[in-house]
Amino acid sequence: MRLRGRKGIRENLEQQEDLVVLDPREYKGKWSQMFGNDRPLYIELGMGKGQFISGMSFKHPDCNFVGMDMYDELIRRGSEKVRNIWSGHEPENSHNVRLALGNIESIEEFFAPGEVERVYLNFSDPWPKKKHGRRRLTHPRFLDKYRTLLNEEGEIHFKTDSRELFEFSLNAFAANGLQMGSISLNLHGDGINEEHVMTEYESKFVGQGMPIYRCEVKVGE
Amino acid sequence: MRLRGRKGIRENLEQQEDLVVLDPREYKGKWSQMFGNDRPLYIELGMGKGQFISGMSFKHPDCNFVGMDMYDELIRRGSEKVRNIWSGHEPENSHNVRLALGNIESIEEFFAPGEVERVYLNFSDPWPKKKHGRRRLTHPRFLDKYRTLLNEEGEIHFKTDSRELFEFSLNAFAANGLQMGSISLNLHGDGINEEHVMTEYESKFVGQGMPIYRCEVKVGE
Structure with missing residues (x-):
């Protein structure tokens, strides 16, 4: 999905450290540590506008979710979706979902061997x-x-x-x-x-x- | 495929001993012997009107074919198809194809273990x-x-x-x-x-x- 850049998007994402991961390489092998628990990690590769990953995170609070895409604008839209769906039901600690910016070509740089329990591929x-x-x-x-x-x-x-x-x-x-x-x-x-x-x-x-x-x-x- | 019976069909089939097998139990474990060679045996379960099995037998003279169905009338139509497609190209010995009357529920009574190399299921x-x-x-x-x-x-x-x-x-x-x-x-x-x-x-x-x-x-x- 190709989207025109909009000013201020990157700044917007930088201010959402609780939800948005701009460099997923940082968490390779450390996603459980970052989420603060050992729940299984489900990732969506190519999350688009984030309807699926936000819905899943809300429906399955017993799992951790990472939605990935390679465009800032999709991450921004996804972050709105997550916040909307959780609105009024905020989890006690942090969300069980992160939206990560990255190219799936390099996925082995983002997750360690055996770190993931499920890969979702939706409408790739x-x-x-x-x-x-x-x-x-x-x-x-x-x-x-x-x-x-x-x-x-x-x-x-x-x-x-x-x-x-x-x-x-x-x-x-x-x-x-x-x-x-x-x-x-x-x-x-x-x-x-x-x-x-x-x-x-x-x-x-x-x-x-x-x-x-x-x-x-x-x-x- | 349900077909109305027609008088004389069974008699017609009985006269086609070179092509039609009315009791495939007779050849269990003996299909190679019956064909007179060791070519691989390909069978079609539910051959319908026989277009596929006749076409395959003509196209692949290096294999033996058995088309099965449970209605006399389909065997009769199939026999016409086989004779038509081979017309003018008659094989030297016998045909590499037989049309067998039988219910697939009892298939283990018609073929011995390991006797078949390919099963065709077409539009079952x-x-x-x-x-x-x-x-x-x-x-x-x-x-x-x-x-x-x-x-x-x-x-x-x-x-x-x-x-x-x-x-x-x-x-x-x-x-x-x-x-x-x-x-x-x-x-x-x-x-x-x-x-x-x-x-x-x-x-x-x-x-x-x-x-x-x-x-x-x-x-x-």
Whole structure:
């Protein structure tokens, strides 16, 4: 998602030290310490405007969440979402969620091996041209990175509206010997599934009657 | 596929001993002997009107094929398809294809363990009601049967137009620890894929622009 820069955004983010992480390298291997507890760490790679990560953090106070994206403006919007959803229900200590600025290409610089329990990939860029296949977040080279970061309970939860990306991803998971489950080719086909927190894209696509594809992948070994 | 009986069909089948097998139990463990060679045995479970099995037998003379269905009339139509496609190109000895009458529920009575190298499931009845789930040909209880019949090179090649059946099947394959590959959520999306012999259903559905789902599953151990 490409967004035009706006003046003052970086300053805004710098003032949100309780929620925004501008250099996630600082916390590699120290996320539990930073959150101040040993709850499992769930991360969303490409959080977009933050509807999913904020909803999940509110719904699952027993887990820690990190939403990542590479644009200041998305982090800013996400921070508003988090504050809005928690408004009036402020946690006693700090939030169980952080929004981190960073490029997923470098994810191994942000999290230590085994530090993460779940990776969420929601409506990742499908990179439809074959020559860009390596950029898809379910490309085997990324799966290798996730495999390193995830602990023995580790899972990848993936959803997308792109049939092409889903097909590519199922084949990548299978070829890498990863155990799939809960495969859905039309997630909300029987009506909105309340169990799942929806992303902005998802709400829009489901409203248009388009199928959402989803699956879970066990990575822990 | 339910078809009205027609007089004389059984007599017709009885006269086609070179092509039609009315009691496949007779050949359990003896299919190679019957074909007179050791070519790999590929079987189609639910062959319908026989377009696929006849096309495959003609395209792959290096393999033996058995198409199964449970209705006399389908076997009769299939026999016409086989004779038509081979017309003018008769094989020197006998055909590399047989059409066998039988209920797939009893498949273990028709083939010996390890006797089959590939199972084709094409446009199987989706049995959409949950209570009929056990009848789907990709239900784990059938997968167990196929696993027994298939040799160490054994594969299941599955295609369907039913999103629901495909979803059910992917989950069944995954839950049974079977290695999937060549997963396609829109087989002919880039134009008719000439590599694949099409079934009657398939030609019709593709003509209507509907997606065809397909995958291959390695079963051999």
